[in-house]
Amino acid sequence: MFAKLWRLKAFANAHRWLLYFGIFCFLLARLFEAAVPYFMMIGIDRINAGDADVMMPVLGILGAVVARFVIVSTARYSVRLAGLRIAFDLRQQFFATLQTQGSTFFNRYGIGDMMTRAVADIGLIQRLFSMGTILAVILIFASLVGFGAMLSLSPELTLLVLPPMPFVFGYAWYMSRELGVTSHAVQERMSQMSAQVQENLAGIRTVQAMVQEDNEIARFGGTNQCYANAFYDQARINSLIAAVSPTLVAICVITILGYGGSMVQRGDLTIGALVAFLTYVNMVVQPFRVAGFIVNLFQRAAVASARLFEVLDRGPEIVDAPRADAPSRIAGHIVLTNLRASYADGHGDHGPDVLRGIDLNIAAGETLAIMGRVGAGKTTLLRQLVRLSNPPRGAVTIDGTDALDYPLAQLRAQIALVPQEAFLFAATLRDNITYDDPERALDAIWQAADAADLRSTIESFPAALDTEVGERGVTLSGGQRQRTALARGLIRHAPVLLLDDCFSAVDTATEEHILRELRALRTGRTTILVSHRVSTARHADRIAIIEDGQIKELGSHETLLAAGGTYAELERVQREGEAGGDEAIPA
């Protein structure tokens, strides 16, 4: 546990003075806190002796209270500040590390998992510093100060009061673990219930169409009962703690009343001291009661810390190691030599090869279409070119230089990939189109929009380019999203353009129009496009058919038709059978 927490040292170190200062103030505050029962004792004893002059003890109490107020609020503020700053640093570092990760990492860890770490785990570390420090300090100082005060009043009574303490601590610790288990169960049941309701409501039409309402209500009833049970368990533990802990402390109180009372009768202890004892024993015991909570917090924070460093310890997935002599401008001559690729499953184990030895020489300025079945390796091939996954050394050369030797930023700036999924950010159309460089000029935006056949769409919105597209572009139709993503790629005028099946949601007429624009725009520049449709592929200089990770056919539209292979078959099926490929009749 401590080894895991110790790893946070680097983050804590940056704010150590704040922490030291806070801890010092806490110690001071405890001394003033202990002064209150002390002055009270003096007051009681004076009154008991028939002396009504309590000016000194009352002023003492007031002074101690004011001093404690100032010091303790400063102390708490300091450590909370430290916690906030440490959380800030952790978040920043976490974000930066995640930005350097790629598909291998995210195959293993889901985005939801990363969100939990960023929110819950960093939150726990923050609480460890802002609350854990306070509690740990209370535990040590309050006990020490209270214990010291009791010893000074009566060593004899102090020793008698001590024996129940371990039980108080043991019970608190045990119950806090129980509480941890039950709270966890409540959370689990709750998220189970949320997931079920969410799923059910999302499919409510199917539920009703299939007359599944009663089944679903019964199923929900079961989940609901499980949640209620878990909730009850948690409440029971809480109630037990509230009942048992004070009762254990009462053992100390009874000792003080009984033995301390007899000491008063013998004249060995004053009544004031007896009352002070009752307060001091609380000062000693109360920390014990929260001790379980502290241990629990430390344990959970240790787990959180381990989970965070599991991510923070990762180096970049794609290491940027450019060679100084790599050309600064890519012309677009791409040579693939025996290119193999497989997906790592996140544990570093590679599955079967998706690409099994691709040899391809793409001339600068050529337009190449790639076709093939789902899972044939088309997307994988494009990803190797922009190094979203690293190709093996020597497998991909661009203008005679290995792709691995280019600076990553240059490679990705000059080879523009428009991915299959048209991911849009929750921002304006303008921000989405100029995502790579927000300072792009207005006419460049419109030019790209024209090429992607997006102008009329943009102009149809009242806010035009400043239209907010919503989370992942929900306010746009599938075709509009795809064309926006396309414009985002086209605006870069990159020497090499890679289009990964970017027209699937665009109707055929629009696609034709875009392809015409593209041909004009891309003259003399390398373009590789992946498609399911013969109508898209036919205009390319060459068409490659990929099957099972290998190139099966390669040549122009006419050559491949004449060859009578897969391509010719696809052409026939799509022409005769489906009229528009997979296109809907009316849009």
Place this chain on the structure above:
Amino acid sequence: MSEAKIDTPATAERPALPQRDYAMFDAELSGAVLNMGLLRRVLGWMRPYRITFGISALLVLLWSSLHVMLPVIISVVVIDHLLRGETSSKAPDFGLVDLTERLADALAVDPLVAACLLYAAVQLLWAIVGHAHRQTLISSVINGLRDLRLDLFRHLETRPSSFYDRVAVGRVMTRVTNDVEALYELLRGIGTLIGEFVPFFVALFIMLSMDVPLTGYLLLAMPLMACVTFFFRRATRELFRKVRMSLSSLNQYLQENLAGLAVVQLSVREARNEEEYAAINRENRHWETRSARLETLYGAFNDSLASIAIGGIVWYCAPAVVSETLSLGEMILFTRFIDMLFHPIVALGEQTNILFRAMASGERIFQALDWDERIHEPAEPIDLPARLEGRIDIRGLSFRYDVDVPVLRDLSLEIAAGERLAIVGPTGSGKSTLIRLLGRFYDFPDGRIFLDGIDLNRIRSSDLRRRVGVVLQDFHIFSGSIYDNIALGDERITRERAEAAARTVNAHAFIQALPRGYDTELSERGQNLSQGQRQLLAFARVLAADPAILVLDEATASIDTETELLIQDALEKLTAGRTSIIIAHRLQTIQEADRILVLTDGKIAQLGTHAELLATDGVYRQLHELQFQATNESP
């Protein structure tokens, strides 16, 4: 089921469509601070558990008395009576002094020992009664809210499509989860306050019997505390809101950045995004820091006030004790009661935010429960015969979702038993509406639909839906195994029957290839299946149910050519010998239909076979030619 007041069946089966303000459902309700009616309604769900609830209320009174007795034993019995031999104590001792003496006599022990035993006994009783009180309280609350939640879910589950067309699923969902949760918090909060205020009044009573002016002075501190608490809560409410908002935008930014990480990396935006993230992170820290400052001051203030009061008590009481108008034990008792006096105010402050939130939640819950929109069910339903031919007769059907926009206009059409009808037409032509009406997802006041001569409005919607298999574009996959997803809880669908259905629609091969075959667990929304596989599974599901009539909205999603062929083949088997109404998107489906219905603007534009329609100069030919041009046009 008895709706006696409706006079003739003709009007009874033709409900008017009431217009509803759906915006209200999604609106932020900002209701009253303390809505007693609402609280009463929540408590209505506790009624079956009222005995437990009542016991709990009795126990809290007993518990509070025991709670107050403990300091009384210390101050009055031990300090005053046993240590100082005082006899002038005005504080009510609940007969504890007497009891101690008798106990000492009976057991022949020192009175001090007897007092200790008494203290132990009261303490034990306090623990047991307290635990019992909390358990009874929480169990009645949990059971009541469990019932409320189930009722709410049942209610929502049976709202019609017209409701779900207009409201966001997320907003409906949070009512079942978060809003009911807020009610838990509310009732728990009220429980806490009861546990604070009952001892408060008992302590107050004892203090008044000891020294009225001092009690009055101490009570003066309460408005001060209430003010500070009020201002603190007001200041922090706004701060907390800003903390929450900045935190949620921080998380949103991270989430979005991860979801679109490939685009980020391809656009070489990493450095810029890190800076943007830092800006939000800084804002969050700023608000967190400000609320930390307030919270630490307030916390320390609360701790200190009690100590100051103790100083005041000593100052005030010293002359009185010395002149023997007040006993020392009573002075000490005052100091012990301070927390009981002040803490309820702090607790009240803590609970107000919860109270506010819970009131809003309660309003949302009851708004949902009161939402009485539903499909009209017939007063005297007609049972469907065991075998349906599948003849459909639509007469003068008109329909509108909104008042002003008709979607279907006076549509009349006869579909023969076993016929395969394809519907085509542009978006908004009323295709989907037509098939939704066939499944009785909406009430339609204008026009009639007959199924084998029986008016659809005279059939129970659940009966109808069991006989009309509707496959929507959005194939919903339930969590559970593949088999569960085909059988959908119908015991008549055995595993063999499910497998046979899957085999018929070409789904068997891919199901077999899954790690656990038909037992493979599907995650929500069937993320581990491809689009094509999900469609085949939906086909298997409907085939296994073997409906008399198939109503299908063909998927438009892009699917590779091979799967496409499998689906076409499956569709053919599915529709064989069954009345089928298909919104068709694929030419092959259209060509193989017996008749094609071309809808435009909610009216029948054309109706006939593929060959007939092609021979006619009309919408269908235009649509058809457009499609072919797209592939045959040369550059």
